[in-house]
Amino acid sequence: xxxxxxxxxxxxxxxxxxxxxxxxxxxxxxxxxxxxxxxxxxxxxxxxxxxxxxxxxxxxxxxxxxxxxxxxxxxxxxxxxxxxxxxxxxxxxxxxxxxxxxxxxxxxxxxxxxxxxxxxxxxxxxxxxxxxxxxxxxxxxxxxxxxxxxxxxxxxxxxxxxxxxxxxxxxxxxxxxxxxxxxxxxxxxxxxxxxxxxxxxxxxxxxxxxxxxxxxxxxxxxxxxxxxxxxxxxxxxxxxxxxxxxxxxxxxxxxxxxxxxxxxxxxxxxxxxxxxxxxxxxxxxxxxxxxxxxxxxxxxxxxxxxxxxxxxxxxxxxxxxxxxxxxxxxxxxxxxxxxxxxxxxxxxxxx
Numbered sequence: 001x002x003x004x005x006x007x008x009x010x011x012x013x014x015x016x017x018x019x020x021x022x023x024x025x026x027x028x029x030x031x032x033x034x035x036x037x038x039x040x041x042x043x044x045x046x047x048x049x050x051x052x053x054x055x056x057x058x059x060x061x062x063x064x065x066x067x068x069x070x071x072x073x074x075x076x077x078x079x080x081x082x083x084x085x086x087x088x089x090x091x092x093x094x095x096x097x098x099x100x101x102x103x104x105x106x107x108x109x110x111x112x113x114x115x116x117x118x119x120x121x122x123x124x125x126x127x128x129x130x131x132x133x134x135x136x137x138x139x140x141x142x143x144x145x146x147x148x149x150x151x152x153x154x155x156x157x158x159x160x161x162x163x164x165x166x167x168x169x170x171x172x173x174x175x176x177x178x179x180x181x182x183x184x185x186x187x188x189x190x191x192x193x194x195x196x197x198x199x200x201x202x203x204x205x206x207x208x209x210x211x212x213x214x215x216x217x218x219x220x221x222x223x224x225x226x227x228x229x230x231x232x233x234x235x236x237x238x239x240x241x242x243x244x245x246x247x248x249x250x251x252x253x254x255x256x257x258x259x260x261x262x263x264x265x266x267x268x269x270x271x272x273x274x275x276x277x278x279x280x281x282x283x284x285x286x287x288x289x290x291x292x293x294x295x296x297x298x299x300x301x302x303x304x305x306x307x308x309x310x311x312x313x314x315x316x317x318x319x320x321x322x323x324x325x326x327x328x329x330x331x332x333x334x335x336x337x338x339x340x341x342x343x344x345x346x347x348x349x350x351x
Contacts, residue, residue, distance in 0.1 A: 001218060001219050001220070001292070001293065002217060002218055002219070003214050003216065003217060003218065003219055003222075003311050004217075004311065005324060006219075006310065006311050006312070006315050006316055006319065006324065006328075007310045007311050008310050008328055008331045008332065008335075009335070010310065010335060010341060011335065014335065014338065014339065014340060014341050014345075015153055015154075015340075015341050015342055015345070016340035016341060016342060016343070016344035016345040016346075017154055017155060017156040017344065018156055018344060019163045019164075019182070019344045020344075022185070023043075023167075023182060023183050023184065023185050024042070024043045024044040024183055024184070024185050024187075024188050025042060025043070025044070026042070026043045026183050026340070026345070026346045026347055027040065027041070027042055027043070027339055027340070027346040027347070028040075028041040028042055028043045028045060028046060028183075028346065028347050028348070028349055029041075029330060029333075029334060029339065029346070029347070029348045029349070030049065030348075030349045030351065031322060031326070031330055031348060031349065031350045031351065032351050033322050033326075033350060033351060034351075036326065038330060038333060040337065043183040043188075043346075043347055044188060046188075046304070046349060047188070047191050047192060047195060049349060049351060050192060050195065050197045050250060051195075051196075051197070051247070051248070052195060052196025052197065053196060053197075053198075053242065053245055053246070053247035054197050054198070054242065054247045054248045054249075054250055055197070055198040055199075055200055055238055055239055055242035055247055055248070055249050055250065056192060056197055056198065056199045056200065056250050056252060057200050057201075057202060057235075057239070057249060057250065057251050057252060057256045057260060058166070058168060058181055058184075058199060058200070058201055058202075058252045058256065059166075059178040059181060059201075059202060059203065059204050059206075059252065059253055059255045059256045059259070060166070060168050060169060060170040060171055060201045060202070060203055061169065061170075061171055061172075061173055061174040061178060061203050061204060061205050061206060061255070062165060062169035062170060062171055062172045062173070062174065063148060063149070063164055063165055063169070063172075063174045063175070063176065063177050063206075064083065064142060064146065064172050064173065064174065064175070065142055065143060065145075065146030065147055065148055065149075065161065066082055066083035066084075066142075066146060066148075066149045066175050067080065067081075067082055067083075067146060067147040067148065067149045068080070068081040068082075068083070068110050068115070068145060068146055068147075069110070069147070070108045070109055070110040070111075070115075070117075071108070071109055072101060072102075072106065072107065072108060072109075073107055073108075073109050074107070075101075077101055079096060079097065079098070079101055079102060079108055080096065080097045081094045081095075081096050081108065081110075081117070081128075081130065082094055082095040082096070082149055082175065082208065083146075083175065084127065084175055084207060084208060085207070086173070087129065089131075090131055090132045090133070090138075091120070091129055091130065091131045091132075092129075092130055092132065093123070093127050093128070093129055094127060094128050094129075094130050095126075095127055095128075095208065096119075096127075096128050096130075099126055099128075102119050102128055103119065103122070104119050104120065104121060104122060105118070105119065106118070106119045107119075108130070110145050111141075111144070111145045114134065114141060114144070114145065115132060115133075115134045115141055115145055116132065116133045116134070117130040117131065117132045117133070118130065118131050118133075139172070148161050148164045149175050149176065149208070150164065150343070151176065151342065151343055153309075153342060154342075154343065154344065163182075164177050164182075164343075165177060166178065166181035166182055166184065167184060167185060167186055167189075168181070168184070168189070168201070170201075170203075171203045171205075171230075173203075173205035173228065174205045174206040174207075175205075175206060175207055175208045176206040176207070176208060177206070177343065178204070178206055178252070178253045178255045178256070179253065179306050179342075179343045179344075180252050180253030180254070180256075180304050180305045180306050180347060181252050181253055182343075182344070183347050184252075198238050198242060198247075200234075200235045200238045200239060201232070201235060202229065202230065202231045202232070202235050202256060202259050202260070203229060203230045203259075204227055204228070204229040204230075204255045204256070204258065204259045204287075205227055205228045205229075206227065206255055207225050207226075207227050209224065209225025209227075212225070213311070213312075214311055214312070214313060219292050219316060222290060222313070223288070223290075224288040224289065224290040224313065225288065226286040226287065226288045227255075227258075227286065227287060227288075228284075228285070228286055229258075229259040229262060229263075229283075229284065229285065229286070229287055230283075230284040231259060231260075231263050231280065231282055231283050231284070232282055233281075233282040235282075236263075236279075236280040236281055236282050236283075239260070239280055239299065240279040240280060243277055243279075243299075248301040248302050249299055249300055249301050249302075250300075250301065250302040250303070250304065251299075251300045251302070251303050251304070252304045253304065253305055253306075254305060254308075254314050254317050254318075257291070257300050257303060257317065257321075258287060258289050258291065258317070259287065260280075260299040260300055261289060261291060261295075261297060261298060261299060261300065262287035262289045263280050263281075263283045263299075264277070264278070264280065264298035264299050265289065265298070266283065266285075267280060267281060267283065268298070274296040274298075275296030275297060275298055276298060277298050277299060278298070280299070290313065291316070291317040291320050292313075292316040292317065292319070292320050293316070293319050293320045293323065293324055294320065295320045297320075297321065300321070302349070302350060302351050303318070303321050303349070303350040304347060304348070304349050304350075305318055305347065305348050305350070306341075306342065306343065306345055306346070306347055306348070307331065307334055307339060307340075307341045307342065307345055307346065307347075307348065308342070309342065315327065315331075318348075318350070321350055322350055330348070334346075334348075
């Protein structure tokens with residue numbers, strides 16, 4: 001299957017540059033896969049589509065202010081460091097710009113020396129391993145010096161860091177937000193719980209590979225980046241109970257979806273059929289699962305997601321959940337109806 005099969009035309013003015021004042025005021029396109037219908041709602045209306053006994057699965061990862069602007073002390077040259085993965089012992093894997101100025105041994109200073117780093121290694125793909133030095137608490141220093149690592153298509157400066165976090169963000173470690181969850185408010189979640197919807201948390205730390213373009217011609221040749229996930233015993237029990245009682249597992253975002261399907265694949269009993277649900281167990285590790293058309297979902301029954309970039313792995317996952325033709329038709333409709341696209345944009349519910 002060609003990567004170009006997942007392309008669509010998007011006017012630049014439909015890329016949302018700023019979040020709405022109220023999260024749940026975003027629009028919601030509802031796709032019914034059985035009826036092949038499209039409805040236009042607002043996100044707060046999602047309560048109408050969830051039933052008592054359903055299980056809403058959210059990703060409680062928290063974005064760290066991973067974008068650091070610094071200088072090389074020896075030349076004064078400006079550099080940018082984007083933290084990707086903590087390797088322990090004050091060493092981080094990072095994306096740097098400009099790379100030619102940050103070779104092994106290069107020093108970087110941030111905040112007039114409040115934080116310093118030394119490039120120890122250039123690894124595959126051009127990322128750097130940087131060892132940092134500082135006095136005090138790392139999280140406090142990062143919060144003081146770092147900026148939110150917004151996607152490259154967002155050119156406006158974010159006024160409030162919390163608007164690039166979900167209201168339930170808990171476990172720090174992401175370089176990007178699980179954006180489908182940005183539409184929820186505490187009031188909306190309380191309304192869902194009052195209706196009898198179970199809300200279950202898992203964690204997947206989102207890497208910047210989410211935004212990297214697919215550089216091959218056929219999707220089968222693409223290799224996904226790895227991301228750390230964790231599914232607790234409580235979450236597994238709630239999902240198993242929901243399935244046993246005939247409820248739906250409704251995944252908030254592609255990150256929650258990839259986690260659930262990764263656990264199901266890892267724990268699948270030999271000889272089981274593709275798409276067959278089997279009870280889940282608590283699990284943690286790294287996943288590079290790539291979901292594209294032809295994949296049969298074992299766990300997820302419904303999906304809440306944003307509108308994604310053309311030719312991205314994210315739109316491929318959504319196309320696997322419905323089908324490519326209907327998804328692209330929905331995207332064309334979204335363009336005609338002037339929906340807002342990407343991270344700060346509107347949402348889609350696939351039933």
